[in-house]
Amino acid sequence: MKLRLFLIAGLVCSLLLAGTSCRQEASADEKGKIRVGIVFDIGGKDDRSFNAAAFVGVKCAETGKRPDGQPCEDNKGALGIVLRDVEPGNPVSIEPAMRAFAERGYDLIIGVGFAQAPIMDVVAKDYPNIHFAIVDGASQLPNVASLVFKEHEGSYLVGVIAARESKTGTLGFIGGMDIGLIHRFAVGYEEGAKSVNPNARVIVNYVGVTDTAWNNPGKGKELALAQIGKGADVIFTAAGNSGLGAFDAVEQQGKDASGRAKDFVIGVDSNQNGVKPGFVLTSMVKRVDNAVYQIVSDVVNHQFKGGFHIYGLESDGVAYAMDDNNRALIPPDVIQQAEEAKQKIIAGQIKVTDAMTK
């Protein structure tokens, strides 16, 4: 009985400790600086994908360097901000984290991921003088900037590349959670593939229907193996950490006699070409880093605007990634075809279905 009390006391203490560790008052060197708080999605900032891209954006704004110490692209310099981040362990700790930032008068609070949009709506209403930004979500409030991407357009382009590179005509898609935002990737990908090969078949799978779907690489791998078993030889993942299982699956299939991988994976959000070099055809990058950096910069320069900030192909907000890891994998005429499709989408000649407005 005593021990049970001891256990409970220990638990309470650790919770208190966890609470106080966030409760840092503004120290002297923080005075006068813009303070930015970011609340990550359940995947956490090390998902090598979506959250990682958001972290690159805020880290560049803070230090002028990426989290791994590399210099930032496009001359993104330090903006002289104070940065605090929170990685919620479960969905219920998102709102307290946001409110904690708001209570301490942070200048900008960034929520990462569609799941935070309804929560941010509630919190932002209570703090009309604080700027908020939601990545992948939409809000009607004037003090919330909605940073959204035309994922369907970027997915269309990787669909074009995938269908051209596929030998079997069967492609795979692995989504994380079965939600509208991820359907947008799937539909764009399928349309892109069918524009090149009308007979292409796209097997669409989802890891799950709850937030654990982003953190289940074992199941991601099983889905990829099942798709490969059905003939898929290019698999596009949009599943956070679970997608990394698909990378393992294609690596396991090995390379053919000519040294070319038998099956390929297409990465998502961040440039994942270097995760398994030679097995990653390309990545559908979503420049969350640029969008997040831009909104921080807007706040620093007192130019913050609420409402929608839409990032598409024309602003390189979404793109397919080419680098030294995959240049040898894709022939120039395929690149040319993808570039033509890109120009046509920008010009409005090709309309890619947006699964979220359908």
Add this chain to the structure above:
Amino acid sequence: MNELFNLNLLFSTIRLATPLILAALGGMFSERSGVINIALEGLMLAGAFTAASITYYAGSPWVGLFAAILAGACIAMIHAVVCIRYKADQVVSGTAINILLTGAPALLSGAFFLSSGSTPQVPEQHLIPYTPIVIAFALVPLTWYVLNRTPFGLRLRAVGENPEAADAAGVSVNRMRYTAVLLSGALAGIGGAYLSIGQSSLFTRNMTSGRGFIALAALIFGKWRPVQTMLACLLFGFTEAIAIQLQGVRFGGEEIPNQFIQIIPYVLTIVVLAGFIGQSRAPRALGIPYQKER
């Protein structure tokens, strides 16, 4: 239909059942000795994180696997001391361990890898995709033999059913229980190692996603017996495998809606548990700390 029922489905079932079998057999040792072990989820996470980290540093999956066994046993030792030495509520202790292990890897990975909850990826040549499967299926008959045909197994069962009688016969109840709980930690540790360095190539936060609890359900469904428990684990693995294989399969030109497929494992589990389980009797002394008479 031949797209559905094929060898891939079988292999997928086996791979998905392997971590469940390892954890459930671990849970069996603990529970047959009378100590409830709902900490399987946490023990698996400990094994998974340790295996990925140590394999990454040591460059050898065998060192990683061994470390995962040790890590599982060490965490199980906490459970054992709290439940046996201090006679605390076994469910509370198990829950505490599960909570501890959702947080500890994030903290440690921050210290080792400047990351928050995941490890770097282990190169493919350092993965062990098959060994844990062999271990899991070899352990089933071995566990049966140990439980039913050895003096150790007899004592273990006696301690779980009637600790007073076992004590009177000269068996040290607490020593048996310590051994059993440590074994459960070691086995769940192997199950976790399979997740991180067998099935995948890294540890990510909460990557067990409930497998520890499913293993516990399989243990109860299997009536705390090795072979039945293995069959229960295979059933759970099969339901997940079929859900995976069914996605994107066409029946009469129509694809089955994904939401319907996602519920199959749950519906099948309910049907099986409600319809076929029959009477499942727990070890009689399960959950009761042993107080030696003075």
